[in-house]
Amino acid sequence: xxxxxxxxxxxxxxxxxxxxxxxxxxxxxxxxxxxxxxxxxxxxxxxxxxxxxxxxxxxxxxxxxxxxxxxxxxxxxxxxxxxxxxxxxxxxxxxxxxxxxxxxxxxxxxxxxxxxxxxxxxxxxxxxxxxxxxxxxxxxxxxxxxxxxxxxxxxxxxxxxxxxxxxxxxxxxxxxxxxxxxxxxxxxxxxxxxxxxxxxxxxxxxxxxxxxxxxxxxxxxxxxxxxxxxxxxxxxxxxxxxxxxxxxxxxxxxxxxxxxxxxxxxxxxxxxxxxxxxxxxxxxxxxxxxxxxxxx
Numbered sequence: 001x002x003x004x005x006x007x008x009x010x011x012x013x014x015x016x017x018x019x020x021x022x023x024x025x026x027x028x029x030x031x032x033x034x035x036x037x038x039x040x041x042x043x044x045x046x047x048x049x050x051x052x053x054x055x056x057x058x059x060x061x062x063x064x065x066x067x068x069x070x071x072x073x074x075x076x077x078x079x080x081x082x083x084x085x086x087x088x089x090x091x092x093x094x095x096x097x098x099x100x101x102x103x104x105x106x107x108x109x110x111x112x113x114x115x116x117x118x119x120x121x122x123x124x125x126x127x128x129x130x131x132x133x134x135x136x137x138x139x140x141x142x143x144x145x146x147x148x149x150x151x152x153x154x155x156x157x158x159x160x161x162x163x164x165x166x167x168x169x170x171x172x173x174x175x176x177x178x179x180x181x182x183x184x185x186x187x188x189x190x191x192x193x194x195x196x197x198x199x200x201x202x203x204x205x206x207x208x209x210x211x212x213x214x215x216x217x218x219x220x221x222x223x224x225x226x227x228x229x230x231x232x233x234x235x236x237x238x239x240x241x242x243x244x245x246x247x248x249x250x251x252x253x254x255x256x257x258x259x260x261x262x263x264x265x266x267x268x269x270x271x272x273x274x275x276x277x278x279x280x281x282x283x284x285x286x287x288x289x290x291x292x293x294x295x296x
Contacts, residue, residue: 056207057168059095059227061248064295065275069099070283076293081275083171083229083251086158090166097209097229097251098162102155102172102197103190104137113138120151122184132180139177142189148196156200163204170201171209171229175216191219198224209251214238217245227251234266234276235259243273250274255281256292267296 063080072088081095090096105113105121113121122130122139129138141147155172162170175194178185194216201208202224210216210225220228227249233239234254242250252274254263263278270276280292 056202056205056226057095058207059097059169059249059251059275061250061274062272063095063275065251065277066293067251067253067277067279067283068285071285073286076295078295081251084167086162086165090168096167096169098159098165098167098170098206100155100158100162100170100172101137101174102140102158103142103174103177103193104132104135104139107135107137110138117150117154120147120154122181124182124184130181130184132174132177137174139174139181139185141185142177142193143185145192148189148193151193152196152200155197159197159200159206160204163206167206169207169209169227170197171211172197173211175211176213179215187215191216191223194225195223210246214241217241220245229253231255232259234261234270239266239270239274243270248273252276254278257281263294263296271296 059081064078065081065083066075066079068075068082068084068088070085072082072084072091075082075091075094079094081097082091083097083099084090085099090098120141122141122143124130131138140151142151159170159172172194175190178187178190198208207226208224209227209229210220210223211229212231216223226246228242228246229251230238230242231253232255233242233250233252235258239250239252242252250273252270254261254266254276256263256278258281263276267276276296278292278294280290282290284291286293
């Protein structure tokens, strides 16, 4: 599909019958029938966060997790779930979450957007792109139904690609782009787009995770989110809020040297409720200088 023809894009960090058969082949029938968290994910019979007609594989609360969006590498012993960039392959036998930069341009892809879809980039009053300065990414314009529909065609194909590659879930990043838009985007704009992405994911047989953004936590069921992927929830004292909303189905990443809350303290406070991992800020592959990985 067209979206998969883009040049490979680097991973990055942020502050259905055929699919069912594929899931069974990857994870095994014992997983689908429901087993303990340490043995892998299980289906959640209480599908209050997805339509009754949707059958997706949800992560189990507390399963050991690694955040590999900066590049894949063999997961450590005991790891049962990973998140990887959509251009990477899933890890055999594990619960795989597909990273998609859904609300901002991925590094290296701006020229493609400007050449093919310039009207979908958010601009200021002078017609200049509105940029997330922290990551040098241009915000996508979710402000109208027409633009959201066009964006959904593009991002939707990426989500389709995640399913085709064998992922079990997707995390659309930068749900909080409205906070960096100078008032040009609102929570309602991004909520509407997220709801469309959730429908697309569920149609592909994928679970979908809320990425950060406690401002929309009270809307997670209406949007269709099934679990959460959160960065530095310990630093911002948000882990309990995510855990309560998602019954512990939370993948939480803390970063080495960031903030005042140490990882041991984070594990003591929340390690028995959610999945916690310590990574380096650049989420480097194992073997590269600066790589950090630690579980509770």
